[in-house]
Amino acid sequence: MTTAGKRVLIVDDEAPIREMIAVALEMAGYECLEAENVQEAHSLVVDQRPDMILLDWMLPGVSGVEFARRLKREEATAELPIIMLTAKGEEENKVQGLESGADDYITKPFSPRELVARLKAVLRRATPLGVEETIEVNGLILDPVCHRVMAHDKAVDVGPTEYRLLQFFMTHQERAYSRSQLLDQVWGGNVYVEERTVDVHIRRLRKALGQSHEQLIQTVRGTGYRFSTRAS
Amino acid sequence: MTTAGKRVLIVDDEAPIREMIAVALEMAGYECLEAENVQEAHSLVVDQRPDMILLDWMLPGVSGVEFARRLKREEATAELPIIMLTAKGEEENKVQGLESGADDYITKPFSPRELVARLKAVLRRATPLGVEETIEVNGLILDPVCHRVMAHDKAVDVGPTEYRLLQFFMTHQERAYSRSQLLDQVWGGNVYVEERTVDVHIRRLRKALGQSHEQLIQTVRGTGYRFSTRAS
DNA sequence: TGGCGATGTTACAGATTTGTGACTGGGGCG
DNA sequence: CGCCCCAGTCACAAATCTGTAACATCGCCA
Structure with a gap:
């Protein structure tokens, strides 16, 4: 899943701010x-189908909040991630902003670095992949069609459970999951197995991935595990 | 957000009514x-952490209203949705019920269908909120979904207690908290630990945040601590 | 300035969580 | 039937977290 090439729509009434963000x-x-x-x-939105929206809270005419709400109501645009831009001092409106369906909000003034970080996070969370698509992360490739895992062009041998x-994980990167959530999601909701079983399979998976990729699976102490490209 | 699998706590002193609702x-x-x-x-509530509560208005001993109020006061349970059950003729108390923090109320007798509908509505409203949104202050980002802290795009390694x-702090900025309030809110009301333990964890947290952000956690001499973006 | 209570800092032992290898038993397949 | 792979569990080792005490500083006030 490449982060590059995504199209972002910037909605703000002040041209300089738009420009700054765009740059x-x-x-x-x-x-x-x-x-x-x-x-x-x-x-x-209709013509260009952007991948996400940066939306100013205050806009002349229809407000950003109202627009966000409208987008979330429409079937076609409901999944479109939205980050709300609010000026400092409007923070008490945060709740309303999030309720309107925004996926995150960021307070002006913000650094470009921050903006990009938040945007990445939202996009990463929001981009679900079709089950048939091959996923690649740092040279680790999972190909659902061939039902196969490759690390740097070498086949990796994993058991059925480790594969699932x-x-x-690869379709739900970055986010942390508890053992019980993983049991639900990977084993299927109504099995009775020990939570520690998850640890063992994590272990087997890490071992199979080898040194080059095992650090992608991170332990979140006291919580569970996470698949992330960023070092912990 | 699936509606299934949510746990509902039914509080009523009459067993047959509880049973009817449960079915x-x-x-x-x-x-x-x-x-x-x-x-x-x-x-x-403490042990099982249900996702919502159906609470009878009239209860022997401590009343439902009082209980609701208490739950809303506690940080850990403030977000827990509550539906109040009132008998017919008590409707004039509706205002008081809602003021106590209930998210909805329903009048006995009611049809199961109605109950389920109201319950769904309340859950739907309540679920996406909660602590799922990332909080950002001066380049310090706490992302509950990823269970992760980032300072200027670099991961910060904090232990479970420091994370909580x-x-x-980030959800309760600016205001000062005593050590005992912090123990209540962060450790959970019924633990027995020294107040000085708080200082040690504050220290650990500051250290983890590093020079760039440690000044966000300010000492309020004679009182406790405060998280504030404004220099002290 | 000196004393005193409050806070910062560090070290450490016990508790808890996680990693890891080994064992068991089931089920498919030749 | 016997073999082999795999899932699940267990027990022990390793890593990490936690609370506390002890000592060092700080800041206030007489």
Whole structure:
């Protein structure tokens, strides 16, 4: 799952701010679309199908909140991730913003670095892959069609359970899961097995992946495990 | 967000009514816990962490209203959705019931269908909120979904207790807390540990945050600590 | 300035959580 | 039937976390 090439729609009525954001995102490898009001934004959403929206809270005419709500109501756009931009001092509106369906919010002023980090996080969480698509992370490839795992072009031998575990992790990167959530998701909801069983299979999976990739599976002490490309 | 598998705590002093409700909910795919008084209810809340509570207005001993109020006061249970059950003719108390923190109320007698509908609605409203959103302050990011702390895009390694402590602070900025309040809120009300333990964990947290962010956690001499973006 | 209570810092032992290898038993398959 | 693979469990080792005490500093006030 490449982060580059994603299209981000920036909705803000102040051109300089839009520009600043656009520059930062382009440097990070995103494509930008810009709109200065909801009408413009809406037609861009329809025509260009961006991958996510950066939406200013305060907008002339229809507010950002209202627009977000509208997008979430529409079937076609309900899954579109939205990050809300709020000016400092509007923070008490945070709850309302999140309730309206935004996936995150960020307070102005913010550093470009922060913005990109948040955006990445939201995109990563929001981009589910079809079950048939091969997933690649740092040279580790899981190919559901061939039912096969490759590390740096060498086949990796994993058992059925480890395969499902890895598949789940690779389609749900970054987020931490408890042992019981993993049992639900990977084993299937109504099995009775010890939670520690998860640890053992994690162990087997790590071993199979070998030194080059085992650090992708991170222990979240007191909680469970996480698959992440970023060092812990 | 699946509606199935949610655990509902039913608090009513009349066993047949509890039973009737439990059957209805189980048919709808919920798991049920039952309690016939506030004491019992409270320990179930603590032990089982249900996803919501159906609470009878009239209860022997401590009333339902009082119990609801108590739950809303506790940090750990404040977000727990509550539906109040009131008998016919007590409707004039509706206002008081809602003021006590209930998210909805329903008048006996009610149909199972109605109950399930109301319950779904309350759960739907309540579920996406909670502590699922990332919080960002001055480049310090706490992401509950990934169970992770980042300072300027670099992962910060904190232990479980420090993580909870930071999460509490970031969701309760600016205000000062005494050591004993922190023990209540972060450790959980009924532990016996020295107050000085808080200092040690504060120290560990500050260390983990590093120079760039440790000043966010401020000492309030003679009182306790405070998380604030404004220099002290 | 000196004393005193409050807070910072560190070390450590016990508790808890996780890693790891080994064992058991089931089920498919030749 | 016998073999082999695999899932699940267990027991022990290793890693990490936790609370506490002891000592070092700090800041306030007389």
